[in-house]
Amino acid sequence: MTTIGFDADDTLWHNERFFRMTQDRFADLLRDYCEADHLMERLLEAEKRNISHYGFGIKGFVLSMIETALDVTGDRVPGPVIRALVDAGQEMLQHPIELLPHAQEAVEAIADTHRVLLITKGDLLDQERKLAQSGLGELFDGVEIVSAKTQPVYEEIFARHGDGAHWGMMIGNSMKSDVVPMVQAGGWGVHVPHGLEWEIERADPPHDAPRFVQLQDLGGLRAQIDRIEQSGD
Template sequence: MQKLTTIGFDADDTLWHNERFFRITQDRFAELLREHVDGDHLSDRLLAAERRNLGHYGFGVKGFVLSMIETALEVTENRVPGEVLRELIDAGQDMLQHPIELLPHAKEAVEAIASTHRVLLITKGDLLDQERKLAQSGLGDLFDGVEIVSDKTPAVYTRIFADHGDGAARGLMAGNSMKSDVVPMVDAGGWGIYVPHGEEWAFEKAPAPDASPKYQALDHLGQLPALIERIEQG
Protein backbone atom coordinates (compact mmCIF):
# COMPACT_ATOMS: atom_id res chain seq x y z
CA MET A 1 0.00 0.00 0.00
CA GLN A 2 1.28 3.45 -0.90
CA LYS A 3 2.45 5.60 1.99
CA LEU A 4 1.38 8.63 0.00
CA THR A 5 -1.71 8.77 -2.17
CA THR A 6 -2.38 12.48 -2.63
CA ILE A 7 0.06 15.28 -3.45
CA GLY A 8 -0.84 18.93 -3.11
CA PHE A 9 0.86 21.79 -4.94
CA ASP A 10 0.77 25.45 -4.09
CA ALA A 11 0.35 27.70 -7.13
CA ASP A 12 1.88 31.19 -6.81
CA ASP A 13 5.69 31.11 -6.72
CA THR A 14 5.65 27.31 -6.61
CA LEU A 15 4.33 26.56 -10.11
CA TRP A 16 4.51 30.05 -11.62
CA HIS A 17 5.97 33.47 -10.86
CA ASN A 18 3.85 35.82 -8.76
CA GLU A 19 5.71 37.76 -6.04
CA ARG A 20 7.94 39.51 -8.58
CA PHE A 21 4.90 41.37 -9.94
CA PHE A 22 3.96 42.54 -6.45
CA ARG A 23 7.54 43.78 -5.97
CA ILE A 24 7.49 45.68 -9.27
CA THR A 25 4.20 47.33 -8.36
CA GLN A 26 5.44 48.15 -4.87
CA ASP A 27 8.52 49.83 -6.36
CA ARG A 28 6.21 51.94 -8.55
CA PHE A 29 4.15 52.75 -5.45
CA ALA A 30 7.28 54.00 -3.67
CA GLU A 31 8.25 56.10 -6.68
CA LEU A 32 4.84 57.75 -6.83
CA LEU A 33 4.97 58.66 -3.13
CA ARG A 34 8.68 59.45 -2.73
CA GLU A 35 7.94 63.14 -2.11
CA HIS A 36 5.80 62.27 0.91
CA VAL A 37 7.67 59.51 2.77
CA ASP A 38 10.94 57.54 2.54
CA GLY A 39 10.83 54.12 0.91
CA ASP A 40 11.59 51.98 3.97
CA HIS A 41 8.94 53.67 6.09
CA LEU A 42 6.43 53.40 3.26
CA SER A 43 7.12 49.67 2.91
CA ASP A 44 6.49 49.16 6.63
CA ARG A 45 3.26 51.16 6.46
CA LEU A 46 2.05 49.14 3.47
CA LEU A 47 2.83 45.80 5.13
CA ALA A 48 0.95 46.93 8.25
CA ALA A 49 -2.06 47.85 6.11
CA GLU A 50 -1.93 44.49 4.32
CA ARG A 51 -1.89 42.65 7.65
CA ARG A 52 -4.85 44.69 8.94
CA ASN A 53 -6.83 44.13 5.78
CA LEU A 54 -6.37 40.40 5.29
CA GLY A 55 -9.52 39.76 7.31
CA HIS A 56 -11.47 42.16 5.09
CA TYR A 57 -10.10 41.52 1.60
CA GLY A 58 -8.26 38.20 1.85
CA PHE A 59 -5.12 37.42 -0.14
CA GLY A 60 -4.47 38.59 -3.67
CA VAL A 61 -4.09 41.56 -5.99
CA LYS A 62 -7.32 43.34 -5.11
CA GLY A 63 -6.53 43.48 -1.41
CA PHE A 64 -2.99 44.61 -2.24
CA VAL A 65 -4.24 47.51 -4.36
CA LEU A 66 -6.75 48.60 -1.72
CA SER A 67 -3.99 48.50 0.89
CA MET A 68 -1.77 50.66 -1.32
CA ILE A 69 -4.57 53.20 -1.72
CA GLU A 70 -5.24 53.21 2.03
CA THR A 71 -1.53 53.68 2.76
CA ALA A 72 -1.24 56.49 0.21
CA LEU A 73 -4.12 58.31 1.87
CA GLU A 74 -2.60 57.80 5.32
CA VAL A 75 0.94 58.99 4.57
CA THR A 76 -0.31 62.08 2.68
CA GLU A 77 -3.04 62.87 5.23
CA ASN A 78 -5.65 62.41 2.49
CA ARG A 79 -3.88 64.78 0.09
CA VAL A 80 -2.67 62.16 -2.39
CA PRO A 81 -3.40 63.40 -5.95
CA GLY A 82 -6.15 61.63 -7.83
CA GLU A 83 -3.77 60.76 -10.66
CA VAL A 84 -1.63 58.76 -8.22
CA LEU A 85 -4.64 56.73 -7.13
CA ARG A 86 -5.49 56.21 -10.79
CA GLU A 87 -1.98 54.86 -11.44
CA LEU A 88 -2.28 52.45 -8.51
CA ILE A 89 -5.57 51.12 -9.83
CA ASP A 90 -4.07 50.76 -13.31
CA ALA A 91 -1.09 48.89 -11.83
CA GLY A 92 -3.44 46.45 -10.13
CA GLN A 93 -5.33 45.86 -13.34
CA ASP A 94 -2.04 45.18 -15.12
CA MET A 95 -1.17 42.59 -12.47
CA LEU A 96 -4.51 40.86 -13.03
CA GLN A 97 -3.79 40.58 -16.75
CA HIS A 98 -0.12 39.59 -16.64
CA PRO A 99 0.71 36.43 -18.61
CA ILE A 100 1.65 33.33 -16.64
CA GLU A 101 5.29 32.25 -16.60
CA LEU A 102 5.85 28.73 -15.30
CA LEU A 103 8.77 28.15 -12.98
CA PRO A 104 11.52 25.69 -13.99
CA HIS A 105 10.60 22.01 -13.48
CA ALA A 106 6.95 22.83 -12.64
CA LYS A 107 5.27 21.12 -15.60
CA GLU A 108 7.59 18.10 -15.56
CA ALA A 109 7.15 17.57 -11.81
CA VAL A 110 3.35 17.74 -11.89
CA GLU A 111 3.20 15.44 -14.93
CA ALA A 112 5.50 12.86 -13.35
CA ILE A 113 3.66 12.80 -10.03
CA ALA A 114 0.21 12.80 -11.66
CA SER A 115 1.11 9.48 -13.30
CA THR A 116 1.45 7.76 -9.91
CA HIS A 117 -0.59 9.78 -7.38
CA ARG A 118 -3.66 11.97 -7.09
CA VAL A 119 -2.56 15.58 -7.46
CA LEU A 120 -4.29 18.67 -6.12
CA LEU A 121 -3.80 22.39 -6.62
CA ILE A 122 -4.30 24.18 -3.29
CA THR A 123 -3.99 27.94 -3.46
CA LYS A 124 -5.30 31.09 -1.87
CA GLY A 125 -6.08 34.46 -3.41
CA ASP A 126 -8.67 36.07 -5.66
CA LEU A 127 -10.94 33.39 -7.12
CA LEU A 128 -11.13 34.84 -10.63
CA ASP A 129 -7.42 35.62 -10.76
CA GLN A 130 -6.39 32.16 -9.61
CA GLU A 131 -8.77 30.52 -12.08
CA ARG A 132 -7.31 32.70 -14.86
CA LYS A 133 -3.74 31.77 -13.97
CA LEU A 134 -4.53 28.07 -13.80
CA ALA A 135 -6.25 28.18 -17.20
CA GLN A 136 -3.28 30.00 -18.75
CA SER A 137 -0.73 27.70 -17.15
CA GLY A 138 -1.68 24.69 -19.26
CA LEU A 139 -1.54 22.51 -16.14
CA GLY A 140 -5.25 22.41 -15.33
CA ASP A 141 -5.97 19.01 -16.85
CA LEU A 142 -3.28 17.37 -14.71
CA PHE A 143 -5.01 18.04 -11.40
CA ASP A 144 -7.57 15.73 -9.85
CA GLY A 145 -8.90 18.59 -7.74
CA VAL A 146 -8.51 22.35 -7.32
CA GLU A 147 -9.08 24.17 -4.04
CA ILE A 148 -8.96 27.99 -3.90
CA VAL A 149 -9.20 28.84 -0.21
CA SER A 150 -9.27 32.00 1.90
CA ASP A 151 -6.43 30.74 4.10
CA LYS A 152 -4.30 27.65 4.66
CA THR A 153 -4.61 26.16 8.14
CA PRO A 154 -4.31 22.65 9.58
CA ALA A 155 -8.12 22.37 9.54
CA VAL A 156 -8.23 23.36 5.86
CA TYR A 157 -5.63 20.75 4.94
CA THR A 158 -7.42 18.12 7.03
CA ARG A 159 -10.64 18.78 5.12
CA ILE A 160 -9.05 18.92 1.67
CA PHE A 161 -7.03 15.73 2.01
CA ALA A 162 -10.05 13.92 3.47
CA ASP A 163 -12.29 15.11 0.64
CA HIS A 164 -9.86 14.36 -2.19
CA GLY A 165 -7.66 11.62 -0.74
CA ASP A 166 -7.12 9.30 2.18
CA GLY A 167 -6.49 11.95 4.81
CA ALA A 168 -3.59 14.27 5.55
CA ALA A 169 -1.49 11.45 7.03
CA ARG A 170 -1.16 9.99 3.54
CA GLY A 171 -0.79 13.36 1.88
CA LEU A 172 2.03 15.72 0.97
CA MET A 173 1.96 19.46 0.34
CA ALA A 174 4.70 21.23 -1.62
CA GLY A 175 5.06 24.99 -1.70
CA ASN A 176 7.25 28.03 -1.27
CA SER A 177 5.61 29.36 1.92
CA MET A 178 6.74 27.96 5.24
CA LYS A 179 3.78 29.60 6.96
CA SER A 180 1.04 28.52 4.55
CA ASP A 181 2.24 25.41 2.73
CA VAL A 182 4.56 23.61 5.12
CA VAL A 183 3.84 24.22 8.80
CA PRO A 184 0.03 23.80 8.73
CA MET A 185 0.30 20.63 6.64
CA VAL A 186 2.79 19.12 9.08
CA ASP A 187 0.47 20.15 11.93
CA ALA A 188 -2.35 18.34 10.13
CA GLY A 189 -0.28 15.14 10.15
CA GLY A 190 1.01 15.19 6.58
CA TRP A 191 4.26 15.87 4.79
CA GLY A 192 5.24 19.52 4.30
CA ILE A 193 7.83 20.12 1.59
CA TYR A 194 9.48 23.53 1.31
CA VAL A 195 10.46 24.63 -2.20
CA PRO A 196 11.99 28.13 -1.88
CA HIS A 197 11.34 30.64 -4.61
CA GLY A 198 13.81 33.37 -3.69
CA GLU A 199 11.24 36.16 -3.38
CA GLU A 200 9.01 35.89 -0.33
CA TRP A 201 6.33 38.14 1.11
CA ALA A 202 7.16 38.98 4.73
CA PHE A 203 3.76 37.68 5.86
CA GLU A 204 4.62 34.17 4.64
CA LYS A 205 7.75 33.72 6.75
CA ALA A 206 7.75 31.26 9.68
CA PRO A 207 10.24 28.98 11.46
CA ALA A 208 10.76 25.63 9.77
CA PRO A 209 9.36 22.57 11.59
CA ASP A 210 12.82 21.01 11.73
CA ALA A 211 11.90 18.57 14.50
CA SER A 212 9.24 16.88 12.36
CA PRO A 213 10.25 13.77 10.38
CA LYS A 214 7.64 14.80 7.80
CA TYR A 215 9.39 18.04 6.87
CA GLN A 216 11.83 18.32 3.98
CA ALA A 217 13.35 21.21 2.04
CA LEU A 218 14.27 20.97 -1.63
CA ASP A 219 16.36 23.16 -3.89
CA HIS A 220 13.75 23.11 -6.65
CA LEU A 221 10.53 21.37 -7.67
CA GLY A 222 12.34 19.01 -10.01
CA GLN A 223 13.58 17.11 -6.95
CA LEU A 224 10.06 16.34 -5.72
CA PRO A 225 9.36 13.14 -7.72
CA ALA A 226 12.55 11.51 -6.40
CA LEU A 227 11.71 12.58 -2.83
CA ILE A 228 8.26 11.02 -3.11
CA GLU A 229 9.84 7.82 -4.38
CA ARG A 230 12.19 7.74 -1.38
CA ILE A 231 9.27 8.28 1.01
CA GLU A 232 7.37 5.41 -0.61
CA GLN A 233 10.38 3.11 -0.30
CA GLY A 234 11.40 4.20 3.20
Protein backbone atom coordinates (compact mmCIF):
# COMPACT_ATOMS: atom_id res chain seq x y z
CA MET A 1 0.00 0.00 0.00
CA THR A 2 1.46 3.34 -1.04
CA THR A 3 -1.25 6.01 -0.99
CA ILE A 4 -3.92 6.72 1.61
CA GLY A 5 -6.85 9.10 1.27
CA PHE A 6 -8.81 10.75 4.06
CA ASP A 7 -12.28 12.21 3.84
CA ALA A 8 -12.60 15.56 5.65
CA ASP A 9 -16.08 16.36 7.05
CA ASP A 10 -17.06 14.11 9.97
CA THR A 11 -13.93 12.02 9.45
CA LEU A 12 -11.25 14.50 10.49
CA TRP A 13 -13.45 17.26 11.92
CA HIS A 14 -17.06 17.85 12.97
CA ASN A 15 -19.52 18.98 10.31
CA GLU A 16 -22.93 17.27 10.32
CA ARG A 17 -23.87 18.56 13.76
CA PHE A 18 -23.87 22.13 12.42
CA PHE A 19 -26.36 21.06 9.74
CA ARG A 20 -28.54 19.44 12.41
CA MET A 21 -28.47 22.60 14.54
CA THR A 22 -29.51 24.67 11.54
CA GLN A 23 -32.29 22.22 10.66
CA ASP A 24 -33.66 22.61 14.19
CA ARG A 25 -33.69 26.37 13.72
CA PHE A 26 -35.35 25.93 10.33
CA ALA A 27 -38.11 23.86 11.92
CA ASP A 28 -38.64 26.51 14.58
CA LEU A 29 -38.88 29.30 11.99
CA LEU A 30 -41.50 27.38 10.00
CA ARG A 31 -43.41 25.90 12.95
CA ASP A 32 -46.55 27.94 12.14
CA TYR A 33 -46.67 26.52 8.60
CA CYS A 34 -45.52 22.90 8.78
CA GLU A 35 -44.90 20.07 11.26
CA ALA A 36 -41.20 19.47 11.84
CA ASP A 37 -41.16 15.87 10.54
CA HIS A 38 -42.94 16.78 7.33
CA LEU A 39 -40.71 19.82 6.88
CA MET A 40 -37.57 17.67 7.15
CA GLU A 41 -38.99 15.26 4.56
CA ARG A 42 -39.63 18.15 2.18
CA LEU A 43 -36.13 19.54 2.82
CA LEU A 44 -34.52 16.18 2.11
CA GLU A 45 -36.47 15.91 -1.16
CA ALA A 46 -35.25 19.38 -2.15
CA GLU A 47 -31.65 18.52 -1.30
CA LYS A 48 -31.80 15.36 -3.43
CA ARG A 49 -33.23 17.33 -6.35
CA ASN A 50 -30.70 20.11 -6.04
CA ILE A 51 -27.43 18.22 -5.64
CA SER A 52 -27.01 18.07 -9.41
CA HIS A 53 -27.46 21.86 -9.57
CA TYR A 54 -25.69 23.12 -6.46
CA GLY A 55 -23.42 20.25 -5.47
CA PHE A 56 -22.67 19.41 -1.84
CA GLY A 57 -22.14 22.00 0.86
CA ILE A 58 -23.65 24.78 2.91
CA LYS A 59 -24.68 27.05 0.03
CA GLY A 60 -26.79 24.36 -1.60
CA PHE A 61 -28.25 23.48 1.79
CA VAL A 62 -29.36 27.08 2.39
CA LEU A 63 -30.91 27.34 -1.07
CA SER A 64 -32.77 24.08 -0.45
CA MET A 65 -34.10 25.44 2.86
CA ILE A 66 -35.32 28.60 1.13
CA GLU A 67 -36.97 26.57 -1.63
CA THR A 68 -38.66 24.33 0.94
CA ALA A 69 -39.85 27.36 2.93
CA LEU A 70 -41.43 28.78 -0.22
CA ASP A 71 -43.06 25.45 -1.04
CA VAL A 72 -44.63 24.79 2.37
CA THR A 73 -45.94 28.37 2.69
CA GLY A 74 -47.28 28.64 -0.83
CA ASP A 75 -44.72 31.36 -1.61
CA ARG A 76 -45.89 33.38 1.39
CA VAL A 77 -42.86 32.88 3.61
CA PRO A 78 -42.12 36.17 5.42
CA GLY A 79 -39.02 38.08 4.45
CA PRO A 80 -37.53 37.91 7.96
CA VAL A 81 -37.60 34.10 7.76
CA ILE A 82 -35.61 34.18 4.52
CA ARG A 83 -33.18 36.57 6.16
CA ALA A 84 -32.83 34.26 9.16
CA LEU A 85 -32.03 31.31 6.87
CA VAL A 86 -29.38 33.32 5.03
CA ASP A 87 -27.89 34.38 8.37
CA ALA A 88 -27.88 30.77 9.56
CA GLY A 89 -25.92 29.73 6.48
CA GLN A 90 -23.38 32.47 7.03
CA GLU A 91 -22.98 31.36 10.64
CA MET A 92 -22.30 27.80 9.43
CA LEU A 93 -19.58 29.12 7.14
CA GLN A 94 -17.88 30.74 10.11
CA HIS A 95 -17.94 27.86 12.60
CA PRO A 96 -14.47 27.11 13.97
CA ILE A 97 -12.99 23.73 13.12
CA GLU A 98 -12.98 21.08 15.84
CA LEU A 99 -10.92 17.99 15.06
CA LEU A 100 -12.36 14.59 15.89
CA PRO A 101 -10.53 12.33 18.38
CA HIS A 102 -7.27 10.83 17.06
CA ALA A 103 -7.55 12.71 13.75
CA GLN A 104 -4.28 14.60 13.92
CA GLU A 105 -2.29 11.68 15.35
CA ALA A 106 -3.65 9.32 12.69
CA VAL A 107 -2.70 11.57 9.78
CA GLU A 108 0.72 12.36 11.27
CA ALA A 109 1.54 8.69 11.82
CA ILE A 110 0.64 7.72 8.27
CA ALA A 111 2.26 10.75 6.63
CA ASP A 112 5.66 9.45 7.79
CA THR A 113 5.36 6.28 5.71
CA HIS A 114 2.82 6.84 2.91
CA ARG A 115 1.59 9.41 0.45
CA VAL A 116 -1.41 11.00 2.13
CA LEU A 117 -4.32 12.69 0.32
CA LEU A 118 -7.34 14.68 1.42
CA ILE A 119 -10.31 13.80 -0.80
CA THR A 120 -13.50 15.67 -0.02
CA LYS A 121 -16.73 16.95 -1.52
CA GLY A 122 -18.31 20.33 -0.99
CA ASP A 123 -17.91 24.00 -1.71
CA LEU A 124 -14.35 24.87 -2.74
CA LEU A 125 -13.93 27.99 -0.61
CA ASP A 126 -15.50 26.43 2.49
CA GLN A 127 -13.40 23.26 2.27
CA GLU A 128 -10.24 25.29 1.76
CA ARG A 129 -11.15 27.38 4.82
CA LYS A 130 -11.70 24.32 6.98
CA LEU A 131 -8.47 22.69 5.87
CA ALA A 132 -6.50 25.86 6.61
CA GLN A 133 -8.04 26.16 10.08
CA SER A 134 -7.57 22.47 10.87
CA GLY A 135 -3.80 22.73 11.08
CA LEU A 136 -3.47 19.52 9.05
CA GLY A 137 -2.81 21.06 5.64
CA GLU A 138 0.95 20.56 5.57
CA LEU A 139 0.57 16.84 6.25
CA PHE A 140 -1.14 16.10 2.92
CA ASP A 141 0.75 15.38 -0.28
CA GLY A 142 -2.33 16.28 -2.29
CA VAL A 143 -5.80 17.80 -1.81
CA GLU A 144 -8.73 16.92 -4.05
CA ILE A 145 -12.06 18.78 -3.69
CA VAL A 146 -14.45 16.96 -6.01
CA SER A 147 -18.11 17.24 -6.96
CA ALA A 148 -18.73 13.52 -6.43
CA LYS A 149 -16.92 10.47 -5.10
CA THR A 150 -17.35 7.59 -7.51
CA GLN A 151 -15.33 4.61 -8.65
CA PRO A 152 -13.91 6.45 -11.70
CA VAL A 153 -13.01 9.46 -9.55
CA TYR A 154 -11.03 7.28 -7.15
CA GLU A 155 -9.36 5.43 -9.98
CA GLU A 156 -8.22 8.70 -11.52
CA ILE A 157 -7.05 10.30 -8.26
CA PHE A 158 -5.09 7.30 -7.02
CA ALA A 159 -3.51 6.81 -10.44
CA ARG A 160 -2.42 10.44 -10.58
CA HIS A 161 -1.15 10.71 -7.02
CA GLY A 162 -0.03 7.14 -6.44
CA ASP A 163 0.24 3.71 -8.01
CA GLY A 164 -3.43 3.13 -8.68
CA ALA A 165 -6.42 2.34 -6.49
CA HIS A 166 -5.26 -1.26 -5.95
CA TRP A 167 -2.36 0.14 -3.90
CA GLY A 168 -4.54 2.68 -2.12
CA MET A 169 -6.87 3.09 0.82
CA MET A 170 -9.72 5.53 1.43
CA ILE A 171 -10.87 6.35 4.96
CA GLY A 172 -14.15 8.06 5.75
CA ASN A 173 -17.45 8.16 7.58
CA SER A 174 -19.65 7.78 4.51
CA MET A 175 -20.32 4.25 3.32
CA LYS A 176 -21.77 5.58 0.06
CA SER A 177 -19.04 8.07 -0.85
CA ASP A 178 -15.87 6.95 0.94
CA VAL A 179 -16.04 3.18 1.18
CA VAL A 180 -18.17 1.48 -1.47
CA PRO A 181 -16.75 3.24 -4.57
CA MET A 182 -13.16 2.78 -3.35
CA VAL A 183 -13.73 -0.94 -2.84
CA GLN A 184 -15.28 -1.08 -6.32
CA ALA A 185 -12.13 0.59 -7.65
CA GLY A 186 -10.03 -2.24 -6.21
CA GLY A 187 -8.68 -0.46 -3.16
CA TRP A 188 -9.22 -0.64 0.57
CA GLY A 189 -12.28 1.12 1.98
CA VAL A 190 -12.17 1.91 5.70
CA HIS A 191 -15.39 3.01 7.38
CA VAL A 192 -15.06 5.12 10.53
CA PRO A 193 -18.65 5.94 11.58
CA HIS A 194 -19.29 9.38 12.99
CA GLY A 195 -22.65 8.82 14.65
CA LEU A 196 -24.57 11.48 12.74
CA GLU A 197 -25.36 10.32 9.24
CA TRP A 198 -26.94 12.32 6.43
CA GLU A 199 -29.73 10.33 4.78
CA ILE A 200 -28.29 10.95 1.31
CA GLU A 201 -24.97 9.33 2.30
CA ARG A 202 -26.42 6.01 3.43
CA ALA A 203 -25.53 2.75 1.69
CA ASP A 204 -25.28 -0.93 2.57
CA PRO A 205 -21.84 -2.02 3.81
CA PRO A 206 -19.93 -4.25 1.35
CA HIS A 207 -19.53 -7.00 3.95
CA ASP A 208 -18.50 -9.62 1.38
CA ALA A 209 -15.68 -7.47 0.01
CA PRO A 210 -12.27 -8.62 1.29
CA ARG A 211 -10.98 -5.05 1.27
CA PHE A 212 -13.69 -3.57 3.46
CA VAL A 213 -12.69 -2.58 7.00
CA GLN A 214 -14.68 -0.97 9.78
CA LEU A 215 -13.01 0.82 12.69
CA GLN A 216 -14.53 2.36 15.79
CA ASP A 217 -12.37 5.46 15.46
CA LEU A 218 -9.15 6.71 13.87
CA GLY A 219 -7.15 5.57 16.87
CA GLY A 220 -6.97 2.06 15.44
CA LEU A 221 -6.00 3.07 11.90
CA ARG A 222 -2.21 2.78 12.09
CA ALA A 223 -2.41 -0.72 13.57
CA GLN A 224 -4.93 -1.77 10.92
CA ILE A 225 -2.65 -0.59 8.11
CA ASP A 226 0.28 -2.46 9.66
CA ARG A 227 -1.81 -5.66 9.80
CA ILE A 228 -2.81 -5.33 6.16
CA GLU A 229 0.74 -4.71 4.99
CA GLN A 230 2.15 -7.55 7.07
CA SER A 231 -0.37 -9.90 5.48
CA GLY A 232 0.90 -8.92 2.06
CA ASP A 233 -2.57 -8.27 0.68
